[in-house]
Amino acid sequence: MLIDCHVHTTRYSPCSHLSPYEACKLALSRGLDAIVITEHQIQWKREEIKELQQEFPQLKIYAGMEITLRENIDIIVISKNVGLQIPYLISFEELINKNLFDLEKSFIFVAHLFRWSSEIEFDENIIFPYIHGIEMNSINILLSGFKKIGPFYQSTHYALYEEIKNKWNLKPLYNTDSHSSTTIGLIANEIKSVKIPPDEEELALLLKEKDIYQYQNIDLLQKIFNN
Numbered sequence: 070m071l072i073d074c075h076v077h078t079t080r081y082s083p084c085s086h087l088s089p090y091e092a093c094k095l096a097l098s099r100g101l102d103a104i105v106i107t108e109h110q111i112q113w114k115r116e117e118i119k120e121l122q123q124e125f126p127q128l129k130i131y132a133g134m135e136i137t138l139r140e141n142i143d144i145i146v147i148s149k150n151v152g153l154q155i156p157y158l159i160s161f162e163e164l165i166n167k168n169l170f171d172l173e174k175s176f177i178f179v180a181h182l183f184r185w186s187s188e189i190e191f192d193e194n195i196i197f198p199y200i201h202g203i204e205m206n207s208i209n210i211l212l213s214g215f216k217k218i219g220p221f222y223q224s225t226h227y228a229l230y231e232e233i234k235n236k237w238n239l240k241p242l243y244n245t246d247s248h249s250s251t252t253i254g255l256i257a258n259e260i261k262s263v264k265i266p267p268d269e270e271e272l273a274l275l276l277k278e279k280d281i282y283q284y285q286n287i288d289l290l291q292k293i294f295n296n
Contacts, residue, residue: 070265071257071284072103074133074276075145075180075207075244080117081108085248092253093125099254099286103129103265105272107145110136114152129265131272135180136164140191142182144200147273148175161196176273178202178242182233183226184213193237201277202240205230208252208293215294221285222294240276243283251293259284 077085078092089106096104106113113132122130133147139160146153148170155164165172177200182189204210206224214225224230234241247253259282266272 070102070260070263071100072105072129072260073101073244073247073254073257074105074147074178074242075107075135075204075246076104076253077108077135077246077248078106080106080113081111082248084109087247087249087253089121090124091250092247093121093128093130095250095253097125097128099289101128101254101257103131103272105131105133105145105147107133107135110134110155110157112146112150112153115150118150131269133269138164140196142191142196143180145178145180145204146170146175147177147269147276149270150268161191161199165199172199174270174273176201176276178204178240180204181207181210181246183224183229184210187226187229189233197233197237197239200237200239202242203230203234203237204244204246205234205241206243206256206283207246208255209246211294220287221283222287222290241281241283242276243281243285255286255289255293257284258282 078089079085112134118132132150136155137143139158210224215222243256243258245252245256260279
């Protein structure tokens with residue numbers, strides 16, 4: 070299964086130039102099996118996902134969300150679809166105390182941790198015990214600085230991501246953080262020999278249990294970075 074767990078659309082992310090229809094159409098054409106739509110502070114409602122899913126039966130579509138915390142960190146939450154809306158710059162402690170989602174049945178990963186700085190400016194011991202994964206690569210991470218390591222484009226801060234991943238025993242995630250048609254489908258998570266989960270809760274459990282490998286569409290990435 071090839072899945073991008075970090076995609077923004079024009080439905081609820083003002084910073085995106087990618088319509089939901091275009092995101093799904095291009096994801097399919099570029100070989101993805103599934104995407105997680107992760108708008109800022111908003112989780113698509115179940116009926117909205119169902120309507121879009123009917124247009125693209127060959128692509129599994131999930132609703133996650135990206136939450137910008139007061140601690141100057143962004144997290145992605147994949148949990149039961151109940152159409153969550155979270156206040157901007159909520160503190161992590163307040164978010165957890167609200168009990169808006171079941172941590173046992175959710176998957177939470179840190180997005181683009183070292184995109185702007187090589188320093189961590191929050192108390193790791195408050196946040197990371199609740200975190201399941203870390204985004205090791207994305208288009209936005211690469212645009213902050215990249216190099217070639219083996220066949221892949223990797224962040225110039227790759228060693229820092231590896232350090233945090235190993236320190237907290239986090240699952241690695243590889244996404245696009247796509248906001249445009251040029252980037253959707255260029256980086257994804259490859260999970261081998263699995264059935265596509267039927268809903269967000271089952272996807273969260275799968276991400277916790279299975280090995281996750283990086284996939285890159287090298288030809289299209291080269292076109293972006295050559296420009």
